[in-house]
Amino acid sequence: MTSADGIGQQVFTFDDYGALLDLVHNSLIVGAALGLVGGLAGVFVILRDLPFAVHGISELSFAGASAALLFGMNVVAGSVIGSLVAAGVIGVLGAKARHRNSVIGILMPFGLGLGVLFLALYKGRAANKFGLLTGQIVAVDAPQTAVLLSMSAVVLVALVVMWRPLVFASTDPEVARTRGVPVRGLSLAFMLVLGLTIALSVQVVGALLVLTLVVTPAAAAARVTASPVLLPVLSVVLAVVSMEGGILLALGSDIPISPYVTTLSFTLYGICAAIGAVRRRNWGRTAARTDAGSADTAREVTAAAS
Template sequence: MNWADIWDAMFAGLPFYGEILGLVWNAVVAGAVLGLVGGLVGVFVMQRDMAFAVHGIAELSFAGAAAALLIGADVVTGSIVGSLIAAAIIGWLGARARDRNSIIGVLMPFGLGLGILFLSLYDGRSANRFSLLTGQIVSVQSDQLGWLIAISAVALAALLVIWRPLRFDSLDPQSAAARGVPTTAVSLTFMLLLGLIVAVSVHIIGALLVMALLVTPAAAAMRVATGPRSVPLLATAFGFVSAVGGILLAVAGTLPVSPFITTISFLIYVVCRVVGGRRGRVTRTVA
């Protein structure tokens, strides 16, 4: 492949950008909602040291989506079922970090193996298989957009309801338990909410790269902010820019959306890490 082929793959659609954008507007809206909610959820994912759990849930979500594709059912529903099963198992059995990582390590290859089996048995369009792993900007149909927004809205509303006990449990679980916070219920509720968001994310960015929206924006925000309000706000902003920016760039070419989203998310993290590192050196020098 030469540079001309690469240019065509990335920007061949520029002359028809407006028309193509109109065709994938549903994905833009879904990506915007996902970026906002994913950024908020990602803050607690980082505080609870559960980045590995996101990937584990994504593998079971992928298996559920692949099973739905095989039997002709709704892919989003299959993805949600797989995510909720994984989230419930991890949340119920993995109270301690060591137990949780062991459970995730067992679930990940199992889910990936099931997903590959179901896709191998599927004899439909190969693009449908590929989109489950890497995302597809044209995969969000009009009848699915409402469900995606509704799922994100439910997850956001529930997250706001448990915000204070969840934050307390995330930052100091021992003190939270001593103060009477129902830590088990809070943890399980958060895991189920995380499962819902992962299921929606898999539909947009694919199972393999879902952490780019549920981990990286929050990790970047924590590098440059420390306040209880500034971190969630920055994380949602970074998630929104990554999701919407990646989709808008992908529209111009023929490449999948996931490389653009992951690249934007990674660049934001690199910039925040550099800024945070310089700020730390300045603080130590002044002190």
């Protein structure tokens, strides 16, 4: 057996796959829920140009989870606290885009440094440390499932309640402000919802790769459509497919789930980008033919008139 064959068997192992499938029932449910909220929140991350904020919040989420692991607390709770603190700071101090990036640039190394410190002090299982960075959804048990689903429901309800005014405030904040929409308050509220979404996502793909669940599906959907209805729907579909596919592919392997999720998500983005490029090229040709036809008609009318 060559080394390439050995690596291939490590990455894709389907021995006793049917028996193992029953063990990830909770993981598939949680994955679908996180794909739903991540896909929806990602729409506003793209509209509001917040991918950098997602990365910054994930570092503080990692620090909170690491602190909880060190002090024997609930890791999900620690992750949520870290995310909400980071989201609140970015929302308050980074209300303007030019200030936001500076705040995020300060928070990111601080959060990562704290997380590394807490993990260095932690003397427990190495798998717990690794899971905070790369995700461990395959090991989700019933109590964790209940907690993650409850948090997902909170995020979903919050997004539904603020959806229409948030779309308005995200696409044209100045007009929204003149129409009485509380743009500043909505921005802060969304940052907190985003923080909770990131805390959930960290449990799946880890702090290092959280962008693949919150940013990539929505960015892929935006390459195909700008429809306010189709964009969130397609974003959710892509996020759920990436999540569920990643879980199923990782099931028979010792490799963490995050490489599978990120690879699927990136592949789907590439497909959507290619589709978008082809459609734009076709639209350009159609527009050029239309313009040429209009010019010919104008010349014929001018000639007939003269």
